[in-house]
Amino acid sequence: MTSWSPILPETVWSKVATVLRKELGEGPFNSYVAPSSVRTGPYGDPVLVTPTAYARDWISRNAARRAQELWTQHDPDSRVLEIKSRVEYEDATRNGETTALDAVPVKDVTPVAAPVVVEAVAPNRIGGLQERLTFDSFVAGRGNEFAFQMSRQVASWADGHFNPVFFHGPYGYGKTHLLNAIGWEAQSRRPDAKIVYLTAEKFTSTFVKALMDKSTAAFKDEVRGADLLLIDDVHFIGGKTSSQEELFHTLTSLIENNRRVVFTADRPPSQLTEIEARLRSHLSSGLVCALDVADQSLRMGIIERKLEQLSQRLGAAQNPRSDVLHFLAERVPGSIRELEGAVNTLVASAGPRLGSLTLEEAMALLQPNLKVAVERRVTVDEIQKLVSDHFGLKQADLLSERRTRSVARPRQVAMWLCKQHTTRSYPDIGRRFGGRDHTTVLHAVKKVEELLQADDQIARDVEALTRKLRNV
Numbered sequence: 001m002t003s004w005s006p007i008l009p010e011t012v013w014s015k016v017a018t019v020l021r022k023e024l025g026e027g028p029f030n031s032y033v034a035p036s037s038v039r040t041g042p043y044g045d046p047v048l049v050t051p052t053a054y055a056r057d058w059i060s061r062n063a064a065r066r067a068q069e070l071w072t073q074h075d076p077d078s079r080v081l082e083i084k085s086r087v088e089y090e091d092a093t094r095n096g097e098t099t100a101l102d103a104v105p106v107k108d109v110t111p112v113a114a115p116v117v118v119e120a121v122a123p124n125r126i127g128g129l130q131e132r133l134t135f136d137s138f139v140a141g142r143g144n145e146f147a148f149q150m151s152r153q154v155a156s157w158a159d160g161h162f163n164p165v166f167f168h169g170p171y172g173y174g175k176t177h178l179l180n181a182i183g184w185e186a187q188s189r190r191p192d193a194k195i196v197y198l199t200a201e202k203f204t205s206t207f208v209k210a211l212m213d214k215s216t217a218a219f220k221d222e223v224r225g226a227d228l229l230l231i232d233d234v235h236f237i238g239g240k241t242s243s244q245e246e247l248f249h250t251l252t253s254l255i256e257n258n259r260r261v262v263f264t265a266d267r268p269p270s271q272l273t274e275i276e277a278r279l280r281s282h283l284s285s286g287l288v289c290a291l292d293v294a295d296q297s298l299r300m301g302i303i304e305r306k307l308e309q310l311s312q313r314l315g316a317a318q319n320p321r322s323d324v325l326h327f328l329a330e331r332v333p334g335s336i337r338e339l340e341g342a343v344n345t346l347v348a349s350a351g352p353r354l355g356s357l358t359l360e361e362a363m364a365l366l367q368p369n370l371k372v373a374v375e376r377r378v379t380v381d382e383i384q385k386l387v388s389d390h391f392g393l394k395q396a397d398l399l400s401e402r403r404t405r406s407v408a409r410p411r412q413v414a415m416w417l418c419k420q421h422t423t424r425s426y427p428d429i430g431r432r433f434g435g436r437d438h439t440t441v442l443h444a445v446k447k448v449e450e451l452l453q454a455d456d457q458i459a460r461d462v463e464a465l466t467r468k469l470r471n472v
């Protein structure tokens, strides 16, 4: 067996962070420590990378000594934890001080139930695409095989008989992954082509903003000029009349001009009852293709691929024993998103002991993941509807650019509820609130934490909303 040496920095960090969270309190922890992540420096030393110089200074003043103390307790090699802002770290990386292989976003090894770190969003050429979501990292099997083949066909720019292509399926089973993979592959085959990827939220919010700014012509040019348009979560456009109208004209124009369009949604077009009949019918006029929940063998394949990826990035490690693998595949409730979270938890918490863990030990480590997914799943969409109703707003207000307090505060409450009641990451929540940055979500979460202590009215609102969410 090849063992990991030295111990994974992420494993140590997740222990350190758990204690810091308790000692610093949720507010400061979420503001400064949670958005930071642990990377590895050129000589294997851990580096805590903070999003800003301000956060670096705050941590250096208020938490560095304690973090080092805790680090030393948990790291058999007693390495020194350096603290750098992201800019400093990136400069050092550019200057060859670190190796690409060493850079490990902590998100990948952090339990989903303990939001210690923020997902690192890699930059990409097509706006909005995530770099890790490619065909190579997608595992095909029963439930998604046909969707996978169709996606490859669209991405190959082969003469398509079907346009638009519409993928639908339950949450967390790879729709966004396939849409991203199509984008990457199509771009690599035709670098000159214009590929536009938009979530339906982003389509709506950008369009509404363009209406207000009287700049719809630019918006139309951008979207209707695409050779391939990829729209994620189109169900979101339900009830939004002007955006539906715009999407309808966009779709017909692209199809008339032989441009490709691909949609994803949580339901087939026929069930999108909040979408106007004319648009619904156009959505189903090409190929409608279902992604189904994954069976045990697909879940096992995904676990193996995920372990392979983690071991490539973190160094070789022995896979868990087969009873542990089967437990993961069969007993972790929820979608592939929760399954991935469970694999991350196990790898992060077991470290070099991964291969020798007994089933009982694995079950104990996975406790948070088993609990989280047992609870009823709440969606971002549901939270947005509930919050906008509660505060007498429209759902679109929460996604809009409006910053007046009567809108900004409910938006922050909605973001906080999303963090509490869904397994979505900060960047993901930001995307679903009109394409906002993850730092905005972090700020909102921190603000609401503060208000819950200081503002009785907000505390009552949050309590009422939480109760409603549980009973929906």
Ligand SMILES: Nc1ncnc2c1ncn2[C@@H]1O[C@H](COP(=O)(O)OP(=O)(O)OP(=O)(O)O)[C@@H](O)[C@H]1O
Residues within 6 Å of the ligand: 133, 137, 138, 139, 140, 144, 169, 170, 171, 172, 173, 174, 175, 176, 177, 178, 233, 266, 302, 336, 337, 340
């Ligand atoms: N077949 C698969 N192979 C590898 N990873 C997968 C597969 N299916 C899903 N995943 C992973 O599971 C997670 C959730 O998938 P994704 O975001 O694509 O779900 P979705 O169906 O779009 O969900 P939602 O409707 O909530 O947006 C992602 O990290 C994705 O990479």
